[in-house]
Amino acid sequence: MPTTLTVAAVQFEMREVDGFAAFARQVRRLLDRTDDAQLVVLPELFTAALFTARPGWRDEPPSALGRIADYTDDYAALFTESARTRDQVIVAGSHLVRAPDGEGVLNTAFVFFPDGSVSRHVKTHIFPAESGWGTREGDVLAPFPVGPVTVGVSVCYETEIPEVSTILARQGAELIVSPSYTFTEAGFWRVRHCAQARAIENQVYVVHCPTTGNPGAPLSPGWARASVLSPCDSGFAADGVLAEAATNTEDVITARLDLDLLHENRRTGAATTHGDRRRRSGLYRRYAEALLPRA
Template structure:
């Protein structure tokens, strides 16, 4: 019997709000639109919306984005409750959390039994350095009841080794919460995420933060999608589903994990196998 997983990727639009309860309502309404999904994925730093609850937020410099870390406990409590109440696995995007004198950009996966699984972003996009963001140092697969998954947060998807190490650990679905400020940045992550799906023969869930809340918060360019390898058993484009650009919505799809095995064994382009088969060719690369 095939192993089917119902996925939902949130195309999130940041907007000015008055307090945390308004953020909670925003999130709860979007989770309701994901009813029945095994795995719901919110995008990277959708929590920047919380900066707009602070007095005089429009006068804050962008370097003060770390102030949203004060909401971390409320954020964890909100998504933990939603996952338990709805019996779903929910990726609450990512949130800045204190780390010494800096912050880590941490993706949180909330489970129906109340667990919280965390992944700290390992490769920080240069612009993030202005927020005093440090880098994590782990890249591990997560065993869920229905699939093996792993995180590539935004820029991590542009670093092929991040997805490759997860695929070698058995990941079937790469979770890519993302927040890009321009259309160029969006396509850079989207094309990279799709390349990771093709070369590792896995599914990728690309969930995007968008919206135009105004300075100091950056504009987000968003078109969330669910991606597959490009072969006869998948859509020709490798795009299983995608949102309308810059429109808040939820992308839904049911994927068959057994098709990944079929694709690796008898697909037209066995890239995952061949990348490992000829690994001896890559060992001579100079190291920095």
């Protein structure tokens, strides 16, 4: 019996909403299109749509985005229920939550499990523009199991930092999910190209799931084309693209990942980067200071 995992990427479109109930209806309609998936991924900060439920939101400065943290309890309840009733693991994109000490916000990816448990990943490398929202960085990289598969989370700009995926892969990650929210086409391609590179160099699957939509200022538009990516090698699509969404429109894509094929590729593929990177670890130690300079 082959080891497989069916994943779905939900390319969520931000729209103006009159309250959390409207947002939740949109989420549920999209989740209804993921019935075959064991793991569902939503985009980074797709909850920014909730900013539009505030009276006078168009007159707010971009720095006010952190106020979506007011909806954290409603957001958590929605996805806790959805994971349980749908019997799915849901990476509910990311959401801004208030830091425990009350200073600033944390861009946090929540993972909801059918048994009611929840894990969190705080984005470790914030995009420069995020500093204007008072966003602080996390310090933990820890993959989690989904059945027999080990999954890591790398939120948007983290995917552009190779060390993040390397650490996750060294901890056993076979799949890396990358919720993202990019404001321009150039930003989208930075993350997309880096996601493909992370799949190749670590010999892992990557789910890149961006936010789309343009409710208007002060919210930035989202440029999106979700994809499920693999190494570019025999047994996979030549371009490494297993599934791809429509551009800049709400969409859901699904792919069945073959983990046996992935592990065979690590052993016998044309480019065995997963093992070769470990094989030359002695070389890297010689340049440790250059690789990991003191801040």
